[in-house]
Amino acid sequence: MSLTNATPQEVARAARMGSRKLxxxxxxxxxxxLTAMHAGLSSAKDAILAANKLDLEAANKAAENGKLSQSLVKRLDLGKPSKYEDMLQGILDVRELEDPIGKINLRTILDDGLILERKTCPIGVLLIIFEARPEVIANIASLAIKSGNAAILKGGKESTESFKAISSVISSALESTDVPSDCLQLVQTHDVISDLLKLDQYIDLVIPRGGNKLVRTVKDSTAIPVLGHADGICSIYLRADCPIPIAVRVIVDAKTSYPAGCNAVETLLVDENALQTVLPAVAEALLVRGVSLRCDAASKAALSSALEKHSAVLLQDATEADFSTEFLNLIIAIKTIPTQPTPETAADIAISHINDHSSHHTDAILTLDRALxxxxxxxxxxxxxxWNTSTRxxxxxxxxxxxxxxxxxxxxHSxxxxxxxxxxxxxxLIHGEGxxxxxxxxxxxxxxxxxxxPVEEGMVRNAEELELLRKFRNR
Amino acid sequence: MSLTNATPQEVARAARMGSRKLxxxxxxxxxxxLTAMHAGLSSAKDAILAANKLDLEAANKAAENGKLSQSLVKRLDLGKPSKYEDMLQGILDVRELEDPIGKINLRTILDDGLILERKTCPIGVLLIIFEARPEVIANIASLAIKSGNAAILKGGKESTESFKAISSVISSALESTDVPSDCLQLVQTHDVISDLLKLDQYIDLVIPRGGNKLVRTVKDSTAIPVLGHADGICSIYLRADCPIPIAVRVIVDAKTSYPAGCNAVETLLVDENALQTVLPAVAEALLVRGVSLRCDAASKAALSSALEKHSAVLLQDATEADFSTEFLNLIIAIKTIPTQPTPETAADIAISHINDHSSHHTDAILTLDRALxxxxxxxxxxxxxxWNTSTRxxxxxxxxxxxxxxxxxxxxHSxxxxxxxxxxxxxxLIHGEGxxxxxxxxxxxxxxxxxxxPVEEGMVRNAEELELLRKFRNR
Structure with missing residues (x-):
């Protein structure tokens, strides 16, 4: 891992060269x-937490001046109970995963002595742009090395000191290993990003980890493929046959267990005939947890009559925009799916709504009807x-x-x-004989x-196949 | 298939809506x-060939004025023996392929009654930009429908009349089927392309079929993922232990069987100790087939002494640029890999040359050494x-x-x-119980x-797995 004053061109080229060895x-x-990284970060805990403290102090000042949110300050803090240990454990967890590289996942006999194989390999060089949390660097570095990819990392400016400390530890740790240290490059200034995004001869994939705006900006300014980790407008479609306990449990989990998550539910679609049966219990459970319900006219009318008065006064009116909004907060928009000739046509209306309004992230249906x-x-x-589980x-x-x-x-791709x-x-790969x-x-x-x-000998289906594979292996 | 005066926005939106039904x-x-398309194109052969004749006449005029190459004119001609029949057969061939859609290719038991599955589906809407050959439209339309994708097609302007005729036949043919005709849209003017490339809310993937320049232009002007079908600078690395008949056969095939193909070889890397043993026979075989050999100093010197004089005078000097050139013609660049301490270090030099100069398309090694x-x-x-076969x-x-x-x-991706x-x-997909x-x-x-x-019952490994799957299927 380097922290030099190299140009973006030099950084990317070095990563490309390192990637070939990796x-x-x-x-x-x-x-x-990964073992060396883990050991290095374990023994450098105090130094890294000291660097993290500098970031925290700066962030707290910025927060006091209203320039930074308190939630962001919290995410910066590596000293929170078990956070550092979780980061360390994550490296070991990745190490224990099955190697994804060098697997033959397709094998075809084209002709006698002419065998086609498909073998997995790393993508090459990744450019990963992420926001505040400093422990992500260890996470991403582990994933990159395990999968044989070089990575250029750009973190949020709020965690600069933490990043510098972590990267210098990882850098020293890698020196004792076979992984070229150029394979992990940390860039620190935001203005190099636009230069890096032009270098598609060296960089194979950009992964922006952040909000829609970051993803959009990156996509609009590069010819390098982008793996978009966008926001989520997730929906749940509630059918009248869903048992109330399941509806309550799933929707409460999907909305309240982590409202800032991209997999939290934002829109609840409710069949008209569930408005007075299943919905009231769901609404009550959400309201007691402080969730604002933004209802369309039909659901508001139904809930107003079904709920206790002190709950009913909390109901809000939904606007059209609410059904295309990622609230990332304790708010949910409720829309009624009108009664239809058949359950199938009702479901089709819900499906169309989701296809038109959702962000194609995660959506769920709650019903006992398997065909539906x-x-x-x-x-x-x-x-x-x-089906019958939480978007979370x-x-x-x-x-x-x-x-x-x-x-x-x-x-x-993925x-x-x-x-x-x-x-x-x-x-x-083809292995031939001329x-x-x-x-x-x-x-x-x-x-x-x-x-x-078959790609594994144990999966061979008959003697002829086995013979062909043996011949192939022994020549 | 529509041929309206719709705006790019309307075209792309209609394709998106159609894609959901498809x-x-x-x-x-x-x-x-596909059966209906095949039948329609079979019975409309005369009308389509008449339209194709108009394109051919215009192209011939342009060729006479030097505005179009003769090879392009040839590619336009649908009336060549067996070409139309091949196009028809291609539709049936695609129809007979296994359905790639709706396959479960991963299944994980997350918990009792909580099953995760991964199921294949179409990408959505494809924008395919291609050059002259009019039969490609039938080919691409078959692939798109078979894989459940809507497609917006833009062909080369030289084959406008052929495209119009073919598309109107396909359009009528689809009317009698369940495939919405909006799923195949033909656009004809080049200026709509830049508008379509902006519509990433409707279009999921762009496939430019053409030269490097087309691919580059498309990549630089869109946020939609591009599946790049670029040119090929392919290399063959010839080792001294390769039997002469294999070396001659493979290199002659790779260079001469279709020199305009992207999988034709352009660079030959030769180990120094093969210069006087294997290379002369290869060089002779290429020269008699009219191939120009652009040699580096060492290979030229070796061949000059090894070849008959009338052959040796044909040798040319390679420039550095020749090793980064896609000739698409009967030309090959020859570079010597100097003798090294070990075969492995020699191979590494060849590998580095290829990684630095090739277009990452297709490369081959000719050797009897399996480890190498x-x-x-x-x-x-x-x-x-x-290994030991042709890049073709x-x-x-x-x-x-x-x-x-x-x-x-x-x-x-692919x-x-x-x-x-x-x-x-x-x-x-997750199938849960709340x-x-x-x-x-x-x-x-x-x-x-x-x-x-396992994803197939026949592959279940033990009674417990079978029980779990049965339970899952029967609830």
């Missing part, structure tokens, strides 16, 4: 680097679509990825929570066999 | 649309890396994809030949199981 290191060598749930899950064009489940750890780079609302797999690509394309042309006489064979 | 059509409905081949295949950062193998049909959209040199799979993405995120938090008491289970 890409061919063994699993053990990459894991050993399937219709919803197939029709909603979002990265995650759930959209998370790499919960999906079993160990950790995540973020949640992608892209339509290509969608939803992005773990190690999203940081890999593949190359196509065969050429014209052998298989009009006058060539040969024909491709195109036999798909 | 995305949930059954396999049979999508296949039926693996080193090369792991070290070269290209979409396809071969880089092709969707040869890989067994049936057909291809093109060859991607991108580092994300790399190498792109078939139906490259036109799909996935969404994450579980919420806080159940699994610090105070929640529940723990995720994160058990990966």
């Amino acid at each position: 890409a061919i290191l063994s699993t053990d060598a990459r894991n050993a680097a 749930a399937t219709r919803f899950q197939d029709g909603v064009d979002s990265s995650s679509v759930y 489940m959209a998370d790499g750890q919960r999906y079993g990825f160990g950790t995540e780079v973020g949640i992608s609302t892209n339509k290509i 969608r939803g929570p992005v773990g190690l797999e999203g940081l890999t690509i593949y190359r196509w 065969q050429v394309s014209t052998d298989y042309g009009a006058g060539g006489g040969k024909k491709f066999r195109h036999e798909s064979v | 995305a949930i059509l059954s396999t049979d409905a999508r296949n039926a649309a 081949a693996t080193r090369f295949q792991d070290g070269v950062d290209s979409s396809s890396v071969y 193998m880089a092709d969707g049909q040869r890989y067994g994809f049936g057909t291809e959209v093109g060859i991607s040199t991108n580092k994300i 790399r190498g030949p792109v078939g139906l799979e490259g036109l799909t993405i996935y969404r994450w 579980q919420v995120s806080t159940d699994y938090g610090a105070g929640g008491g529940k723990k995720f199981r994160h058990e990966s289970v």
Whole structure:
């Protein structure tokens, strides 16, 4: 990890060169680097917390002057109970994950002695732009090294001192390993970003971790592919057949367990015939937790008559804009889905609303009707679509990825929570014996066999396949 | 398929709306649309060839005035023997491919009654910009419909009349099917492209099929992801242990079987100790086929003494620029890899040259040394890396994809030949019973199981897994 006065061009080129060495290191060598990082950060805890204190002092001053929010100041603090230990544990967790690199995930016999394979490999060089939390640097550095990618990191300016301290520790730690220290580069000034975004000959993927505005700005100013970790306008569609305890539990969790999260619910769609049956209990549970309900006319009318008076006076009127807003706060917009000839046509209205208004992040349906749930899950064009569970489940750890780079609302490459797999690509390999394309042309006489064979010997389906693989391996 | 005077905004919005209906059509409905397209184009052959003749006449005039190349005129001609039939057969071939949509390709038991699945789905709306060949429209339309994607197509201006005729036939054919005709939109004027490239709310992926310049221009002017089908600077690294017949056959095929192809070889790297042993036979075989050899000093000196005099006089001197040039013609640049302490260090020099100079398309090594081949295949950062076969193998049909959209040199999403799979993405589904995120938090008491289970019942590994899947399916 370097902290030089190198130009963006030099930084990116060095990362590219380092990435080639990193890409061919063994699993053990990459894991050993994570072990070294962990050891370095463990023993440097005091020094890093001292640097973090400088950031905190500056942030507190800025907060006093109203230039920074208190929530941001809190996110800066590495000294909070267990935060530093969680950061350290995260490095070990990533180390223990299965190596995503060098896996054969497709094998085809093109012809005798002509085998096509698809083998996973790192993407190359990542540019990761993120905001305040200083522990993210250790997280991202672990993911990058584990997946064999070089990374150029740009953190928020509020955590400069913490970043500098952490990066110099990681830098020393890597010196004793096979990972070239150029593979992790920290850039500190914001103005280098626009230069880096032009260097698509060196940088393969940009990952902006932050709000919609950051993602939009990055997308509009680069030809490098962007893995968009955007905001979330998530919806839940509540059907009348959903048992009240499930509706209450799921919607309360989705709205209140972490309202600032991108996977928190913002819009509740309610079937007209659930307005007086299921909705009142949900509304009551939300109101007691301090959630503002912004209701359309039908839901407000229904709730006004169903709720106790002291609750009903808290109801607010929704505007059209509320159904396209990411509140990131204890507010939810409620819209009624009018009664329809069939449940299917009602569901289609909900699906259309979501496809038109949501940010294609995570949406859910609450119902006991399996066929309707399937219709919803197939029709909603979002990265995650759930049946009878909370939108807050959209998370790499919960999906079993160990950790995540973020949640992608892209339509290509990697969608939803992005773990190690999203940081890999593949190359196509052919192992031949001198065969050429014209052998298989009009006058060539040969024909491709195109036999798909298992990638693991244990999965071979018959003696002939086994023989082919053995022959392939032994020649 | 529409040919209206709609604005780019209207075109893109209509395609988006159509794509939602197309995305949930059954396999049979999508296949039926391909059958209808095939039937329509079969019976309209005469009318389409008449329209094609108009394009050809205009092109011939332009060619006479030196405004168009003869090779482009040839590519326009749909009346060439078997060309129209090949186009028709291509539609049926795509129809017969396995449906890439709706496949579960990952399944994890998060907890009892909480199942995570990853299911393939279409990307949404594609914008495909291509050059002269009019039959490509049928090819692309088939791939788009088969993969459930709407497509906005922009063809080259030289084939306007052919496109119009083909598109109106496809449009009528689709009317009798479940595929909304808005799903295929043809735009004809070049100036709408820049407007379409701004509409990332409607268009999910741009596929420019053409030269580097087109790809570069598109990438620089849009925030929509671009699947780059760029040019190819492909290399072959020839080792001294390669049997002469293999070296001759592979290099002749790679250079001469289709010199204008992006997978044709442009640079030959030769180990110093192969200069007088293997290279002369290769050089002779290339020279008799009219290939110009642009040699570095060492290879020229070696060949000058090894070749007959009448051949040696044909040798040319390579400039540095020749090693970064896509000739697309009967020219090859030859560079010597100097003798090194070990074969591995020599291979590393070849690998570095390729990583610095190639277009990351397709490169090959010719050797009998398996370990060295693996080193090369792991070290070269290209979409396809071969051992003992021709770079011309880089092709969707040869890989067994049936057909291809093109060859991607991108580092994300889809790399190498792109078939139906490259036109799909996935969404994450959870099927729950009311579980919420806080159940699994610090105070929640529940723990995720994160058990990966097979996606096909036939692949289930034990009775417990089978029980879990049955329970899941029957509830």
